[in-house]
Amino acid sequence: AQSVTQLGSHVSVSEGALVLLRCNYSSSVPPYLFWYVQYPNQGLQLLLKYTSAATLVKGINGFEAEFKKSETSFHLTKPSAHMSDAAEYFCAVKVTDKLIFGTGTRLQVFP
Amino acid sequence: EPEVTQTPSHQVTQMGQEVILRCVPISNHLYFYWYRQILGQKVEFLVSFYNNEISEKSEIFDDQFSVERPDGSNFTLKIRSTKLEDSAMYFCASSESGAFQETQYFGPGTRLLVL
Numbered sequence: 001a002q003s004v005t006q007l008g009s010h011v012s013v014s015e016g017a018l019v020l021l022r023c024n025y026s027s028s029v030p031p032y033l034f035w036y037v038q039y040p041n042q043g044l045q046l047l048l049k050y051t052s053a054a055t056l057v058k059g060i061n062g063f064e065a066e067f068k069k070s071e072t073s074f075h076l077t078k079p080s081a082h083m084s085d086a087a088e089y090f091c092a093v094k095v096t097d098k099l100i101f102g103t104g105t106r107l108q109v110f111p
Numbered sequence: 112e113p114e115v116t117q118t119p120s121h122q123v124t125q126m127g128q129e130v131i132l133r134c135v136p137i138s139n140h141l142y143f144y145w146y147r148q149i150l151g152q153k154v155e156f157l158v159s160f161y162n163n164e165i166s167e168k169s170e171i172f173d174d175q176f177s178v179e180r181p182d183g184s185n186f187t188l189k190i191r192s193t194k195l196e197d198s199a200m201y202f203c204a205s206s207e208s209g210a211f212q213e214t215q216y217f218g219p220g221t222r223l224l225v226l
Contacts, residue, residue, distance in 0.1 A: 044217040051212035
């Protein structure tokens with residue numbers, strides 16, 4: 001069965017530091033992978049998605065993710081964290097017509 | 112930019128009561144979904160709906176749950192007899208097609224509290 005695993009339920013970084021949120025997938029077929037962000041008291045917003053067109057995917061708000069088949073990973077990065085990046089981030093894999101989400105990573109950004 | 116809307120934003124109900132959660136998907140979208148997120152847990156798929164039929168449903172989506180598209184704009188989730196464990200945030204989503212690469216757009220959610 002296809003699934004995603006997010007390592008680290010909480011990540012804390014200083015403003016301006018590199019953000020790295022980890023996601024590993026399990027899939028016997030080429031996966032379609034998504035990163036969503038959830039700001040406090042809001043719904044899920046798409047950051048970026050991997051659809052096999054390119055292994056390095058650029059998303060909104062300066063985030064990007066690289067699909068690495070050899071490592072079964074799709075980690076989310078941002079070179080320089082901003083206070084406004086504080087939120088919960090979810091990795092997800094598309095299975096038939098539904099999204100299977102990871103457990104989420106809460107990102108805290110300190111001044 | 113078009114967005115998915117949901118009403119109400121919060122609902123408190125007594126155990127055993129029926130609740131209806133409402134969603135207005137993006138207007139040209141054809142596929143509709145409900146997910147839920149119990150506090151502190153991951154977002155879970157409930158049901159997908161296309162062409163006035165359920166496409167897929169999870170184990171959570173038992174006989175107490177039903178979905179309906181009563182008109183050309185609304186998409187509803189009904190819970191017939193609520194249980195304490197139904198307390199969660201319920202998200203509606205829609206997509207233009209059911210293709211694997213298609214983005215699902217989520218609404219802001221309805222927080223349901225069952226007492």
